Amino acid sequence: MTRKLLDHRAEGPDTASPLLLGPSLGTSNALWDAVAPELSAGHRVIRWDLPGHGASPAGLIGPGATVGDLSGLVLDLADSLGVERFAYAGVSLGGAVGLHLAVHHPERVTSLAVICASAHFGGTSPWRERAERVRREGVGWLLESAPARWFAGDFTVPRLIRDHGEADPGAYAACCDALAAFDLRDRLADIAAPTLLVAGREDPATPPAHLREIADAVPDAALVEIPGASHLAPAQCPEAVLTALRAHLGGGARRGMEVRRQVLGDAHVDRAQARQTPFTARFQDFISRYAWGEIWTDPTLSRRERSMITLTALVAHGHYEELAMHVRAARRNGLTPEEIGAVLLQTAVYCGVPAANSAFATAQRVLAEED
Template sequence: MAFIQFQGRTIAWRLLGPEAAPLVVLAHPLGMSQSVWDDVLPTLLRRYRVLTWDLPGHGGSAPTTDTPTLEALAEELLALVAETGAERFHFVGTSIGGALGQHLLVHHAERLGAVMLTNTGATIGTPENWHDRATRVRSEGLATMAGELAPRWFSTATKNNTALVEGWRAQLARTDDESYARLCDMLASVDMREALKGRPEHDDLYLLGGSDDLSTPPETLRALAEALGEPPLEIVDEVGHVPSVEQPELVAQRLMTWLAPRRDHVGLHGISFDEGLETRRRVLGAEHVERASQNATTLDSPFQQMITRFAWGELWGSQELSVTERSLITLAILASLGRDGELVLHLKTAHRTGVTEAELRQVLMHVATYAGVPAANHAFGLAKQHGWGDQKAAP
C-alpha cells in the first residue's frame, strides 16, 4: 500500500501490475475498504494494471473534514489516475463506488474504457434513511453499530462464514465515524436519474447485482439499467451487496470477459487509429511515439497509421495475451530474425511491460536452442548494453 497527499488529506492506494498494461480502477463500497478486491486481483493482474484506493476515513485513508460530493471524489480519483500516467482507464465500482462511476459517465466519459457498475443505483435507499443512519453513527459510533450493519452486506449463505463476517465487522468498526456519516449525508442527496438522461453515449457498460442484496436490491439495479439505456445486466443468485467478496471467481471471470475489447466488434469494425495510438503510447512510451509521429513524412505516414491500427490496435490491444507475454514473444522473434533496431526498442520498453530478467534470459536461451546460438549471443549483448543484468551479481 502507498500513500499520497491530495488537498491536504492522505489517501491510501495501491497500483499493481505492469506499467504498459491497460489500467483498471476499482472503487469499494461504503464502510469497507479496497481489500474487497483482494480475491479478484490475481486474475485481473494477468492482463491489467490495477488501481485501488480507500475512501475518506476508510481503511488507511485519513478522515475528511469537508462535505464530500461525487465531484470531489471524482477529483480525488482522477488525481490518483494522473499519478499512473494513464489517459484512459476501465472503471469498476460497487455501491457508492457505482454512484461515482455514474458521475464519471456523465462528466468524464472521454476518460473511460469499459465500465462495470455493481450493486448500485441512480438513487440508493431514501434520503430519510441515510440521514437517520448518519445521526445514529454520530451518536452511537460505528464500533457499536458494526454488528448490526455488517451482516446486511451478505447473503444468508455467506453469513454462515462467521470469520468473514466478523472480519468485515471489525473493518467497519475501525472506520472513522464522521467520515462515514458525511458520506451517508452525501448519498442522501445523490440522484443521478436526470443527469444520466443527457450523458454521452458509452457502449462498454455492464451491470452486476445480487439476488439477496438488501441495500440495492435487483429492482434498484433494473431501474438504473433503464436509465442507462438497458446495458447488459446480470443478477447473481445467493449473493448480497458485495459480489467481489462473496463470489470473487465469478466477478473476476466477468471482468476478464467484459473489459476485453469485443472481438466480434473488432472483426466487423476494426480498431480506430486513436485506440491503437493509446496502446502504442502505453507500451512504448509517449515520447517515443511523439518522435515517430514528428519524423513521419509523406512517404511513411500511411505506414505509421497502418501499424498503429493493426499492430498496436488489433494485436497489442487484444487482451487474449498479456502485454508481458506479447513482449516476450516479440523479443524472441526479433532476436531470431536479427532485427536489431526493433529489438533494442523492445528491450528498452520490456521493463514497462513487466518482463523480468529471468524471463528475458529464458527467452534468449530458447532463441539459442531453436534459432541459433549466434543470434542469441548477439541479443544477450544488446540486452546488456541497454541495462539488463547486474555485473556485480554475476558469478
C-alpha cells in the same frame, strides 16, 4: 503544499491498461482481495479507499460531502499516478462514483462496471439519520447488522467487518451525506461508456431492480444477476464477478479482432478462427484481447513502427513462418518493399547474417507472390 490523496493499492504491469476499483461504504480495498489479483494479469489495477476508511485520510471530506466530491478525489489520485483514461468498476458507493464519473467526466472513463449499487439510494432521510447517529455514537452500533446487510446466508468476511469498525465516524457520516444527496436518474441516458451492471440476487440494500433501472436507461448496457450474492458480491461470489468483469473488459477482444483483421487480413484471421478448437480457444482470445486489443491499439507507436519492430523480433528468433505473415502485414501498414529490405538489412547487423539471409528469402517470396 502537497495535496493529500486517497490511499490506494496498485497491482499489475505499469504499462497495462488502467482499471480503477471502488469500494463500498464501510469497507476497504480488501473488498477486492479475491478479484483484483486475477484482473491484474491483464490490467494495471488500482483499488482505492474511501476517506477515513483503510489508510485514506479522514479529512479529505466533511459534512455535506457529495459523490461529486469523492469523484474529484478519485481523479486527483488518477492524475497523481499519470492515469489519463481508465476502466472503472465500483461497489455500492464506489459504483455511484463510477456513475458520476461516466456522466460528468466521460473523457476519462473507457468502460464502467456498477456492482450492487444504484442511481439513487432509497431517499435522503435514512442516510441523514444514519449520519447523525454515527456522529453521535460512532460506527460500533452498525457492526452487529453488517453481516446481514452485506452477505447472504452464514457467509462473512471478518476482515471487512473489522475494517467497518475501524472507519472514522466523521468520514463515514460524510459518505452517508453523499449517498443521501445522490440521484443520477435523469442523467443515465448521457452515459456513453460501455456499461455493465452486476446485481446480487439476495442484496437487500440495492436489489436487482435498482440495477435493472440503470441498465434500462444507459444505452446498450448489460445486466448480470448473481444468484446467492448479497451486497458485497466481489467478496461473496468472486468467481462470478470475475467472469462478468472479464467478459465486459474483454471489449478489447472485439476491438483487437478488428485491428487483427486490418493488419493481417480477413483471409488469415478466418483461417485461424476456422482452426480454433476448445483447446486453443483461450489462446486465440488472449491474442485478440492482449496482443491486438491492447498492444497494437496503443497510439504511442504507429502501425508502421510496430511492423518494423515485429519484423526485427521475428528475425531475431527465427520465426520465419510468422515473418511471412508480418511481411504481408507490413505492406498493409504502408511499408514499401525497400523499407522492408532496409529493416532486414538492419537485422543482419544485430541478429546475424544467417538469420537475415533466411529472412530475405522469406520476404522475397512473399513480395513476389503479392506482385
